[in-house]
Amino acid sequence: MKIPRSTSGAVKSKYEILGMRDLPFPTEAVLNPYSHDERKNGMIYAENIVRDQIDKFERLLVPKDDFLNRVRLAYVWAKGDQESGRGMGKTALLRYFRQRVNKDWGDTEFGGQFSAAVIYVSFPSQVDRRFMEQLALSALIDITKTGVLDSSRAALRLGVMKPDQADAVLKDDEGEDEPANLLSNEILTKRGVDPVVLDAAVMEKLVSEGVEKNAALALSAGTFPAYLKSFRKDGALEPLYIPRDTKILDYSRQLLFNDIVNYFRAAGFGGGYLFIDDIENLVDQMSRSERIEFAKEFGLCTVRPGCANTAFNFFSCVLTTHQQASVSLSQAWGEAGLSAIARLDPASPNSIELPLPSKDQAREIIVAHLDHYRVNPAEKGSIKPFTEDGIEELLKNRQLLHPRVLLTTASKVIAHAVDNKHSQIDAAVVSKALESTAIPAATPDVTEGIEGAI
Numbered sequence: 001m002k003i004p005r006s007t008s009g010a011v012k013s014k015y016e017i018l019g020m021r022d023l024p025f026p027t028e029a030v031l032n033p034y035s036h037d038e039r040k041n042g043m044i045y046a047e048n049i050v051r052d053q054i055d056k057f058e059r060l061l062v063p064k065d066d067f068l069n070r071v072r073l074a075y076v077w078a079k080g081d082q083e084s085g086r087g088m089g090k091t092a093l094l095r096y097f098r099q100r101v102n103k104d105w106g107d108t109e110f111g112g113q114f115s116a117a118v119i120y121v122s123f124p125s126q127v128d129r130r131f132m133e134q135l136a137l138s139a140l141i142d143i144t145k146t147g148v149l150d151s152s153r154a155a156l157r158l159g160v161m162k163p164d165q166a167d168a169v170l171k172d173d174e175g176e177d178e179p180a181n182l183l184s185n186e187i188l189t190k191r192g193v194d195p196v197v198l199d200a201a202v203m204e205k206l207v208s209e210g211v212e213k214n215a216a217l218a219l220s221a222g223t224f225p226a227y228l229k230s231f232r233k234d235g236a237l238e239p240l241y242i243p244r245d246t247k248i249l250d251y252s253r254q255l256l257f258n259d260i261v262n263y264f265r266a267a268g269f270g271g272g273y274l275f276i277d278d279i280e281n282l283v284d285q286m287s288r289s290e291r292i293e294f295a296k297e298f299g300l301c302t303v304r305p306g307c308a309n310t311a312f313n314f315f316s317c318v319l320t321t322h323q324q325a326s327v328s329l330s331q332a333w334g335e336a337g338l339s340a341i342a343r344l345d346p347a348s349p350n351s352i353e354l355p356l357p358s359k360d361q362a363r364e365i366i367v368a369h370l371d372h373y374r375v376n377p378a379e380k381g382s383i384k385p386f387t388e389d390g391i392e393e394l395l396k397n398r399q400l401l402h403p404r405v406l407l408t409t410a411s412k413v414i415a416h417a418v419d420n421k422h423s424q425i426d427a428a429v430v431s432k433a434l435e436s437t438a439i440p441a442a443t444p445d446v447t448e449g450i451e452g453a454i
Contacts, residue, residue, distance in 0.1 A: 045368065210258065
């Protein structure tokens with residue numbers, strides 16, 4: 001019998017001929033924040049090419065000196081329709097800020113003044129009914145994946161301990177703070193703290209803060225994911241419902257916009273962000289009346305009085321969209337009164353628009369990916385293994401400047417070079433690779449900007 005052998009990090013990479021540890025570009029440039037592949041999860045990010053957009057996002061949503069007055073509703077736009085507007089970097093921008101805030105729940109971002117969390121929602125396929133409920137369910141599922149529940153539970157446990165208990169539990173053998181101790185019932189017991197009594201005190205606090213009793217029980221016990229699964233006959237935890245197994249959708253809005261908000265607040269969070277990606281997959285199948293109903297429900301949950309989220313101005317919402325999707329929503333947005341809060345328009349003060357990269361910016365995207373996978377750190381910032389004429393050949397076609405097309409094309413060029421044992425990539429190598437992968441013929445001028453490109 002052959003025993004399976006796990007992959008070792010010591011395996012020699014065929015890309016070393018180009019000075020790379022691995023293929024530096026994704027073969028399919030569809031960003032997935034949950035992927036462990038850094039080519040796909042947004043970890044590699046050329047900040048300089050979107051510096052203006054990052055600055056505006058910071059002013060609107062993460063002002064370090066005016067957090068309580070950040071905007072409650074904002075949009076990240078890409079010009080174009082549902083197809084050409086995809087892959088322009090909207091998700092990457094959200095992922096960039098999600099990582100910045102969630103790495104320590106806003107401690108670094110806001111200078112230790114308060115905690116914050118980003119909840120990310122996306123719709124990889126179209127939704128056909130119960131739109132607001134499914135949005136809330138997707139957010140609840142994201143919450144179970146990020147670690148924010150455990151961090152909040154640790155803070156709550158610490159908060160209900162007596163000072164001498166807290167000192168005994170929180171410190172490791174060297175006297176340093178070890179927050180993970182707060183979640184270990186074994187360590188708690190060894191250090192004289194009864195975890196059952198502790199969780200009961202946490203639950204009592206949560207109920208006093210407005211969390212529904214059953215939700216408070218699950219949150220205090222650290223079993224909230226199992227609690228969500230209990231609403232499903234099949235015990236699954238999926239973002240899209242199965243017909244005839246929709247009980248969880250009856251509770252998802254209450255759980256997110258009341259119970260979770262009150263839970264976070266009890267744990268010390270000053271606020272949070274709800275990033276809603278791929279909004280077109282939520283709205284494309286809606287009738288006119290459904291769009292109006294959705295807009296009204298969205299307003300009730302996010303900006304109008306009626307739930308804990310709006311009572312405490314907790315979540316700021318950021319939607320990614322493109323102009324075609326906005327046309328179908330704009331009338332409903334107006335009828336629901338949301339336009340008065342944040343006009344659904346790329347020219348709105350609450351909008352951040354991502355243009356097609358220039359040739360120089362596309363070059364920076366290429367270099368950022370190459371740098372992440374270099375064998376020799378001294379080569380960082382260079383275009384190696386490309387030559388100057390090789391980069392020029394790759395970037396002379398304006399259609400290739402679209403970020404998603406650019407990355408997948410660069411991946412094919414690298415693969416072609418390695419397969420043909422080239423140690424550098426010049427214009428001839430790029431031309432041959434593009435020819436073999438049926439990339440559209442180049443057009444020489446890329447100076448017209450996005451209007452001429454899509």
